Amino acid sequence: MLQSVLQNLIPVMQNMIMAVIPLAMLLALTGKDQSGTVKKRIWRGILWGLAGAAFIATVKLGTKAVKREVYESLVLVVGLAGETLLLGIFLWNNKRGAILEKYKLLGVTSCVVAITALLYHGLELFLFPVDLITYTNELISLEFLMKVIGFLLGLLLTWLTGLAILRAASVLSSRAIGNILAAQLVVIMAKQVLVVAQVMMVRKILLTSKGMMPFMGPLINHQIWFLYLLLAVTVILPIALILQRKPAKPEGLNPAQYRKILITARKKMRWSGAVALGLLVICLFSTVGMVYADQKTEIIPAVPMAAEDGQIRIPLEKVDDGHLHRFSYQSSTGEVVRFIVIKKSGSAYGVGLDACEICGVTGYFERDNQVVCVLCDVVMNTATIGFKGGCNPIPLEYKVAEGKMIVPVDGLEKEKNRFK
Structure with missing residues (x-):
C-alpha cells in the first residue's frame, strides 16, 4: 500500500514544486513593495492560472479538442517570454539599484509568469482526480483511498515547503531574493526550452543533426535532473540565512527591545530549517522514494x-x-x-x-x-x-x-x- 501512496505522491509533488518554488520567491520579493500592487497582481495571476488549468482540463476531457503537447508548448513559449523579461528587470535592478515600485512592468510580468506556471503545472492537478476515478474499478476500496492519500500528501508537502520558502525569503534583501530567484528561473527556463525543443523535433519543425542527439537524448530522458538542480539552487536560501550573524545589540535599546530582535533572528533560523527540511524530504522522495515506488513485482511465468x-x-x-x-x-x-x-x-x-x-x-x-x-x-x-x-x-x-x-x-x- 505504501507503494501505491508513493506512486501518487511523487508525481504531484515533483510537478507542483516546479511552480511553487519560483512563485513563493516572487511573493517574497514583491513583499518589499509597500504599495502591495505587484503582490496583488501575482495572486491574481495564480487564481487565473488555476482557473485556466481547470477549464482546459475540462475541455480536454470533454471534447478532446485540445492537444496537450500543442497547449503546453504555447504556454511555455509565453512563459519563457515573461521569465526572460523578469530576468532583465533583475539585471537592471542590480546595475541601477532602483526600488521595486519604479518598475511598472514587474507586476504585469510577474502576473504572466504566475499564470503560465499554473497553466502548465496545474493542468495535472485537475486531470489527476478525473483519471483516478476513470481508471479505478472500485471507488470504495483501500487502493482508491491510498491513491487519494498520496495525492493529498503530495499537495500538502508542496504547500508547506512553498510557505517555508516564502517566510524565509521575506527576511532577505530584495537584491538577495532577486539573485536566488534569477538562478531558479534559469534552471526552469532551461527545462522549458528542452520541452519545447522536444515537441518541435517530434513535429519535424526543428531538424536534428547527428551531433545533437548525444547531447539532447540524455536531457530528454532525464528531465528529473532539472528538479534536482532547482532544489540545489534553492538550498542557497537557508544557507544565506544561517550564515547571517547573530544581531548585535544596538546602542540605546533596552533588554526587552533586544530580546525582540533575538526572537526575530530565531524565527529566521526556524524558517531556514523548515526550508532545508522540505527540500531534503522532496529530494528523498524523488530519489529513494522513486526507486521503491517503481519497484516491479516479479510476475510468475505462465x-x-x-x-x-x-x-x-x-x-x-x-x-x-x-x-x-x-x-x-x-x-x-x-x-x-x-x-x-x-x-x-x-x-x-x-x-x-x-x-x-x-x-x-x-x-x-x-x-x-x-x-x-x-x-x-x-x-x-x-x-x-x-x-x-x-x-x-x-x-x-x-x-x-x-x-x-x-x-x-x-x-x-x-x-x-x-x-x-
Missing part, C-alpha cells in the same frame, strides 16, 4: 498447458488456494495465449485472458493477495473477474467436471490475435 480433444483440463487442486494462477496455450498458428484462473468463493472461479480491453496484453499479477493490472496498477475486484467491463480480464468460458476445470480451446483460438 504454466504451459496442452489441449486434449479441443479442451484444456486443469485439476481443481491446482487452483483451489485462492491465489492467482497463470497458464498459457500455444495456438494453431503459434501465438502464446495466456489466461488466468482464481478461485473466488465456494465453487465460483474467475477465468479470463491475461489481458483486458483497456490495457491490452500486459497482464495481471498478485500483490498482497490482490489481483493487480501490470500496466495501470489498478486492483481488480476479485468478485468481478470473469465478467466484462473496466480493467477486468476478458472473460473465458469454462466448466467444472470430474474434479477438473475445463477450458475450451475454441475460446482461446478466437482471442489469439490479441497476443501477436
Whole structure:
C-alpha cells in the first residue's frame, strides 16, 4: 500500500514544486513593495492560472479538442517570454539599484509568469482526480483511498515547503531574493526550452543533426535532473540565512527591545530549517522514494498447458488456494495465449485472458493477495473477474467436471490475435 501512496505522491509533488518554488520567491520579493500592487497582481495571476488549468482540463476531457503537447508548448513559449523579461528587470535592478515600485512592468510580468506556471503545472492537478476515478474499478476500496492519500500528501508537502520558502525569503534583501530567484528561473527556463525543443523535433519543425542527439537524448530522458538542480539552487536560501550573524545589540535599546530582535533572528533560523527540511524530504522522495515506488513485482511465468480433444483440463487442486494462477496455450498458428484462473468463493472461479480491453496484453499479477493490472496498477475486484467491463480480464468460458476445470480451446483460438 505504501507503494501505491508513493506512486501518487511523487508525481504531484515533483510537478507542483516546479511552480511553487519560483512563485513563493516572487511573493517574497514583491513583499518589499509597500504599495502591495505587484503582490496583488501575482495572486491574481495564480487564481487565473488555476482557473485556466481547470477549464482546459475540462475541455480536454470533454471534447478532446485540445492537444496537450500543442497547449503546453504555447504556454511555455509565453512563459519563457515573461521569465526572460523578469530576468532583465533583475539585471537592471542590480546595475541601477532602483526600488521595486519604479518598475511598472514587474507586476504585469510577474502576473504572466504566475499564470503560465499554473497553466502548465496545474493542468495535472485537475486531470489527476478525473483519471483516478476513470481508471479505478472500485471507488470504495483501500487502493482508491491510498491513491487519494498520496495525492493529498503530495499537495500538502508542496504547500508547506512553498510557505517555508516564502517566510524565509521575506527576511532577505530584495537584491538577495532577486539573485536566488534569477538562478531558479534559469534552471526552469532551461527545462522549458528542452520541452519545447522536444515537441518541435517530434513535429519535424526543428531538424536534428547527428551531433545533437548525444547531447539532447540524455536531457530528454532525464528531465528529473532539472528538479534536482532547482532544489540545489534553492538550498542557497537557508544557507544565506544561517550564515547571517547573530544581531548585535544596538546602542540605546533596552533588554526587552533586544530580546525582540533575538526572537526575530530565531524565527529566521526556524524558517531556514523548515526550508532545508522540505527540500531534503522532496529530494528523498524523488530519489529513494522513486526507486521503491517503481519497484516491479516479479510476475510468475505462465504454466504451459496442452489441449486434449479441443479442451484444456486443469485439476481443481491446482487452483483451489485462492491465489492467482497463470497458464498459457500455444495456438494453431503459434501465438502464446495466456489466461488466468482464481478461485473466488465456494465453487465460483474467475477465468479470463491475461489481458483486458483497456490495457491490452500486459497482464495481471498478485500483490498482497490482490489481483493487480501490470500496466495501470489498478486492483481488480476479485468478485468481478470473469465478467466484462473496466480493467477486468476478458472473460473465458469454462466448466467444472470430474474434479477438473475445463477450458475450451475454441475460446482461446478466437482471442489469439490479441497476443501477436
